[in-house]
Amino acid sequence: MDPDEPDDLMVPLKEKSLGGWGLLQIAAGTGFAAYVMWAGFLMPGFRRVPLKLQVPYLPASLAQVDNVMGLLQGRSGKLVDLGSGDGRIVLEACRQGFRPAVGYELNPWLLRLAAFYAWRAGYSGNVMYRREDLWKVSLADCSNVTVFLAPSVLPLLQEKLLSELPEDALVVAGRFPFPEWTPIGTRGEGIDKTWAYDIRVLRCEKDRRSGGTKV
Ligand SMILES: *[C@@H]1O[C@H](CO)[C@@H](O)[C@H](O)[C@H]1NC(C)=O
DSSP states (O other): OOTTHHHHHHHHHHHHHTOHHHHHHHHHHHHHHHHHHIIIIISHHHHTSOGGGOOOOOOOOHHHHHHHHHHTTTOOSOEEEESOTTSHHHHHHHHTTOSSEEEEOOOHHHHHHHHHHHHHHTOTTTEEEEOOOTTTSOOTTOOEEEEOOOGGGHHHHHHHHHHHSOTTOEEEEESSOOTTOOOSEEESOGGGOEEEEEHHHHHHHHHHHHHHHHO
């Protein structure tokens, strides 16, 4: 008896199931998948937005979502997520009673994904994802705002939020803090850290500072 016999028999079988053509198909498939990921997730939302204001998509972690919700505790009503991505923050806010829970996102693939997640969780009717440029929407009626964006856009967003948000607004930032604002609270550590900002406090601070320099 030849102990190698079973192996020899296996070789043609293996080759048949995964021949050169098969390998080529897999290579082409993964290449194509990578291209679709790149084109779909990184490109569409960006083309219409100046390079400086482009925000790469990075989903929030469970701990980040948890920390955001912790900082929003006790609040309710309308919640707006700027750059809502796959909608996980909007969906969790909805679960915790915020109505309506609205997300602004430019990327149509992420919007579809978000809509699918909402449908799967049974919250289709309660969450709203809007394909709108967050730089163009008015935030005058948003007092519960969450932001998970890249540090490069935060200085500009700071100005928009300060000038448009109502007096009782609370802004919760994840991943990166606003560079010039003093938070009223933080939650979590490291990459999961989130910051809460009270617009009334920030406006007082700003007035005090500009008042100080005038004298
Ligand atoms: C945001 O939360 C506060 C506190 O719960 C609530 O009074 C307010 O109505 C909410 N904002 C909006 C626009 O619903």
